[in-house]
Amino acid sequence: MDALETLLTRHSTPSRQLGEPGPDDAQLLRMLEVAVHVPDHGRLTPWRFVRIQGAARRALGDALADRLSQRDHAISQDKLAKERSRFDHAPCIVAVLARLMPGHKVPESEQLQSGSCACFSLLLAAHALGFGAQWLTGAAAYDAHVLHLLGVGEHERVLGFIHIGTIHGAQADRPRPDPRTLLTDWHAP
Numbered sequence: 525m526d527a528l529e530t531l532l533t534r535h536s537t538p539s540r541q542l543g544e545p546g547p548d549d550a551q552l553l554r555m556l557e558v559a560v561h562v563p564d565h566g567r568l569t570p571w572r573f574v575r576i577q578g579a580a581r582r583a584l585g586d587a588l589a590d591r592l593s594q595r596d597h598a599i600s601q602d603k604l605a606k607e608r609s610r611f612d613h614a615p616c617i618v619a620v621l622a623r624l625m626p627g628h629k630v631p632e633s634e635q636l637q638s639g640s641c642a643c644f645s646l647l648l649a650a651h652a653l654g655f656g657a658q659w660l661t662g663a664a665a666y667d668a669h670v671l672h673l674l675g676v677g678e679h680e681r682v683l684g685f686i687h688i689g690t691i692h693g694a695q696a697d698r699p700r701p702d703p704r705t706l707l708t709d710w711h712a713p
């Protein structure tokens with residue numbers, strides 16, 4: 525795909541519309557090669573990737589649902605079932621973790637920004653290889669118990685779960701902002 529066409533045609537596919545086949549090992553590694561091409565102030569490599577596939581997806585959904593029901597006894601069965609199946613759809617989910625170096629001269633916010641770029645690059649690379657993808661967070665990205673289960677360290681953060689798979693169903697882009705309304709020229713006072 526032409527580079528600009530790739531950039532201009534990317535849009536998210538809801539994870540429930542993603543199915544088999546997912547990327548094979550070589551395709552996923554190709555996507556990760558793209559992801560590690562992001563700008564990285566200080567060359568800190570302030571991110572890493574955790575793949576969740578196969579039965580691990582339902583195990584993560586179960587852990588999330590159990591946790592939510594412990595925290596909220598009034599939670600509905602429908603909501604719990606939705607949480608249990610949250611990771612069931614896309615065959616491949618990549619958790620992008622920020623690995624922060626507290627106190628480093630490169631501010632943590634910049635380390636996080638680099639990780640966000642890695643998330644977006646994964647979306648773009650998935651699209652370039654013909655897959656659909658969606659960047660999701662939700663309670664799983666922030667719940668201490670789920671993070672522990674995922675092996676997220678003290679100075680790490682889940683920046684997103686990138687759900688990747690083959691698109692099932694019709695897809696349309698959403699209206700995009702007009703960049704002309706967002707651009708101003710700064711002039712020296």
Ligand SMILES: Cc1cc2nc3c(=O)[nH]c(=O)nc-3n(C[C@H](O)[C@H](O)[C@H](O)COP(=O)(O)O)c2cc1C
Nearest residue numbers: 534535536537658659660661662663683684697698
């Ligand atoms: C950091 C981040 C977290 C997100 N988390 C969620 C989420 O948990 N649930 C959701 O429906 N969309 C979430 N989104 C939005 C979708 O990934 C997606 O961007 C949105 O549906 C718009 O689609 P588009 O990528 O085609 O513009 C998140 C986006 C970002 C940048």
